[in-house]
Amino acid sequence: AAPPPAAPPQAAQPTTAPATEKKPLTFVWSPKAVNNPVFDVARRGAQDKAKELGITVEWIGPESADAQKQAELLDAAIARKVDGMGISCNDPDALKPVIDRAMDAGIPVITWDSDSPNSKRITFYSLDNEAAARKGAEIMVELLKDNPNKTYAILTGVPGAQNLEARIRAFREVADPAGLKWVATDPCNDDIQKGIEVVENRLTANPDLAGYFMAGAWPLFGDINAMPKFQAAAKAGMKVVAWDILENELKLLKEGLVHALIGQKFYGWGYDAVGILYDIVVNKKQYPPFVDTGFDLVRTPEEADVFLKKWETGNWRD
């Protein structure tokens, strides 16, 4: 799927460095929601790369995760005839018509973080959610190996969110057959406050829980002292596997309250993916339909320190 020949004239010239003449290229980068801090790291990545390349990246996304609204905003971007788009899709099918409209209008599109596989998008840059969740489950099985009590609970965000459902499904596919005993999946509507309340309530109902899988890091955003029961349980040996490698989670891991973290390449969603699209538009490079970013796994304090350093310096480019 080579991009249609609508690429702006200056892009055809053999420059890889900043395009100095006329209007610089404008890419639109669209996260699922702008109120989510992980996407802010992606934004910084995108802007860092844009500066290097001398192009403009506009950050356009719905306030909170909403496929319909995202599609609407991107339609307006198409009307403006931007030079390329990178999208983290709130829903694969809901974004498909927009992506196709863009491609038909000569605007090259790639997806990152969250795909729309049936659309005309050129490539998809992400970790494999299910593979990562399966890995998390294997770690959980391992952690509970010697514990006769194999009960665990799952925390999720908005019930029905695509990526979360995929993570939960994959996790259980591995964990349940391996003898772990699932107790409940509690939703917290992507709300930190609600997440804390739900975890505490869960530990009231099941004080002897052996494991906790958090498909997102919501309650771990907060201060651990806001969850006395969780804290007590973790100290008493409850094992916790959680998504993301946010600063607070890394610290909790170092304190031994969290035992494994599955990291996505937030920065790469911006930095690397913008590079890919630039390559496609300007350098006419070919990419396969899926570019696997892999995922980071943090299990030891040393590994945690590596990532804490990145948060501190803002330098994610290894």
Next chain:
Amino acid sequence: MLLEMRGISKRFGGTQALENVHFAVDRGEVVGLLGENGAGKSTLIKILAGVHARDEGDILMDGRPVAIHNPQDAQRLGVAVIYQELNLTPNQTVAENVFLHRPQRMSGLLGKLGFADRARRERETQALFEQLGIVGLDPRRKVGELSVAFQQLTEIAKALAFDARLIVMDEPTSALPDEEVEHLFEIVRRLKARGLGVVFVSHRLNEVRAICDRVVVLRDGQNAGELPIAEASDARLIAMMVGRPIENLYPKRPAQPGEVVLEVEGLTRRGVIEDITFHIRAGEVVGLAGLVGSGRTEVARAIFGADRLDSGVIRLHGRPVRIRSPQDARRLGIGYVPEDRKVQGLVLGMTVRDNAALTVLRQLARGGQFISWPEVERTAQRYVGELQVRPPRTDLIVGALSGGNQQKVVLAKWLAANLNVLLLDEPTRGIDVGAKAEIHALIDELAHRGMAILLISSELPEVLAMSDRVLVMSEGRLVGELSREEATQERVLALASGSR
């Protein structure tokens, strides 16, 4: 008999509103239904209209028992009711209101599907107006934009818009000016001639005598008697209603006016009132007469700070004052009893105590901040006693009181406030004779205590009897001032209608 109601009883919680009441109307007869506030007149009517369910008793029409469970049933039986409270929707047109219960459908299939023919509705409304002799009312106007009098006419037209056999009018005249009342009577006479039965409720005895053939009196929810109109003298009717004679409906003592308290000069609110200048002395009752819509209410509201003025000066005790809100007015010792107590005068969901004390809550509060409820209770008790509010309880919700008693609570509120000036706008509208006499006595008493009083009333006899001086308005201007001696019905009317 066209209608017979036998042994009707109705309880509201602990109140026996009606007990074993008999009531009948014949074809071509106009029956007056009289009684004090709270006697049960409206309740009886609402039972007939299917709004309230009766506890006991039978309703017969043409001698046959009928079942009336809801307003539709009553309409089907040919009972049309003009309720005491206006029942219109302000954002719809006059025509829509008039034909609300009998939409003019389109002809043919569309009509069967329920589509209304607006043009026809407007035509028929116009035709109905012509038939009733109503002029100057455009069926396409929104009801909310009309004056109260036109609204009342709309309401009357609405009741007459379907072929009724019995028309019930619950105080239809309380918002109508005299000429419109006369007009209404003509309509009633015409209906009567066509063989319809009419029930007429009013607290104005002269009206009752002018139009009714027979009078039925209720007292405390029971039949207190009935009289053919020929035998219905004021004294007898009052005795039947109140249970005691009322010596003087207008107990006015001669005034000894003191210094000038309130002076207004050149009050103008463009398009409403223009260049209004007058004064009131301490201890003086100044009547303000005029046709409906002449701007009397606007004058009172302007003085009270409820509406913005375009120009004009207000002086209190000789000093110019700025009144930009009712709050300012109250602080200066000016009180205003508005013409519509339910909408403008009371918080119906609050108790008598709260309503009565609302103006003085701050004064009764410790440090002007924290309410001492016993103190409030004492104050409320005092005025409930002084004004003879019935029942004499302060912990009732005002909305549950009868109209007259509600009006007394509005007065209580302002009496508590210790005023220099009291603006009374239709203070006895819809109030029974007994209460009226009490309120008149109160006005007189207040004047004697040195208050300056402005009395607006559409009941000319009241203005004439209670005022020391009468001002007459017409089309937003003051067109004359008459002393108590000069003020006669004829002279006031002549001025009010513009022929000097």
Next chain:
Amino acid sequence: MSTDLAVEKSKTAKAAAQQPSLLRRIIQRPETSIVLVLLTLSLVLSQSSSAFLTSDNIFNILRNNADIAIAALGVTMVILAGGIDLSIGSTMAFSGLIAAMAVSLGGTTAYQLPSFGLPPAIAFALGVLAGATVGLVNGLLVVRLKIVPFIATLGMLGVVRGLVVGLTSGQTVRNFPIEFVALGQGYIGPVPTPVIFLLILAIIVAIFLSYHVWGTYVYAIGGNETSALLTGLPVDRVKLLTYVLSGALAGVGGVLVVARLGVSAPTQALGYELFVIASAVIGGVSLSGGRGTVLGAVLGAILIGVLNNALVLLRVESYWQQAFTGSIILLSALIDRLRQRRT
């Protein structure tokens, strides 16, 4: 009623009971303000971006907001009759789900919801029926059980959304025949199908409200319920009808969303009740009932769509979009105040 009367009274003094002038009548129309706001915004937009005033872009805006506008038609009727419907968003999702399950050709993953492969027309009808059923329950809660509309429909917001999430266990339904998808994505001439739906439905509702007897009843009940009761109008049945229609129209909107997006997700239309109600209110529909028009509600929905478009065209940073939208809502309310003062 009486409050309005009292308020109005002091303003229109001297008004003889005759018709006012044409200009005055235009200014008095509740939609005038929103038309002004829309025109101004469009002018600004067309000045600052050549992309705005293209038929493509305009139709895009309309297509993306037709479903909200359709739902707004329904809630307008409920509000006009003095009620409120907070369950709109949930109802949209529920109807969409029912239609999706009915029409879906079956999923491609191991986690599959039942799918029946019914013809699109039948699926559409089932979806709308589902919405109407939710509306019926709303109506019965309000009319029979006398629960205040705010609480009744708030409860149903939860129950119906819960049903959607519960029935699907959080999964999405997809894989529809193209005839179904065409309902949301297709065009008739240059006009997107959802816009056609909106147009037709808006006209029907407008005719209903202006010319049908029950339309008059709706205004009468919202304007003064006591009076309507005393006049012998079928108050309960009219109120019930408005909730059923609101549910059904939310249903149409919900099915169209699913067809347009090609997927029914349990989070669809989450929180849309606020937008839908805001559309109506911005368009001049009074929340206390009895006042407002369909045209206003539709324009309100379009305004929200134009705003979203403007965010991108004017390059408003995404982080500030909500602040921007909020400001415009306030601005249009302000303009409405100014208009009202003029009259």
Next chain:
Amino acid sequence: MSTDLAVEKSKTAKAAAQQPSLLRRIIQRPETSIVLVLLTLSLVLSQSSSAFLTSDNIFNILRNNADIAIAALGVTMVILAGGIDLSIGSTMAFSGLIAAMAVSLGGTTAYQLPSFGLPPAIAFALGVLAGATVGLVNGLLVVRLKIVPFIATLGMLGVVRGLVVGLTSGQTVRNFPIEFVALGQGYIGPVPTPVIFLLILAIIVAIFLSYHVWGTYVYAIGGNETSALLTGLPVDRVKLLTYVLSGALAGVGGVLVVARLGVSAPTQALGYELFVIASAVIGGVSLSGGRGTVLGAVLGAILIGVLNNALVLLRVESYWQQAFTGSIILLSALIDRLRQRRT
């Protein structure tokens, strides 16, 4: 006083006869229904889970919902005076953010919002002040510009949330001194600090409404604004005050959330306005103004907390939780209807 207000008009006529019995007066209180619902739910819960009726769990519930209850105190006053405040959730987030930035010791990451390391008390005050400022703007929009409260506060919902997201670019603020965090996480004896805050504020507001002159004005204005105006009450100033207090109390709630969670995120309290208003309404506060009590509103908030607790203790499947919550809201409304019929 509030008791009297709450009793419905048509039902108290009988009171004319004599003082009603004690039982009757209890039944007539608007909070009775919610007390019944709470008791029943607690009974069921304590039967089915031994974990419920422990002081630990009860305090847990209270701590987790104290902030919503505190915000509900404020919105109760607004509703009593005949208004509505939809900006609560946004105000909570905004106040929390201001307090967080004021008190934060600065983060350790490269993505850092400004932080000032001010003393906790000052940060707390600034947060509450920020809330009060939002309330003031709400109030001015309603009182001065005469925008209907629904639209004014809906606009502010957007503007203020947009401000939060815009100011933070979606970042969180954290790293607070422990004295600040203790405000949300600490205990006094066995009682969590937020619960102490709630208790004190609820008592203050209750005293204000029952014994302060302006408290009575609030009921009078909500009961009949025209009347209140023509009685010479300072209507505008009282209304303004209710909005300011609502903002300030939402501010207290918002700061306490941040202190409790140890983090301020831009999504905090998103959509909480519905819960907060529902708390008040379920607790018997009438949306049309003039009727209701503080006690009811607090109990309403607690009911929502108990419900969340019940979801977990009763092992309601996650997908069905919302349906369950919705049903309980409807159920409590129904019980309220039945109570009203009894009287």
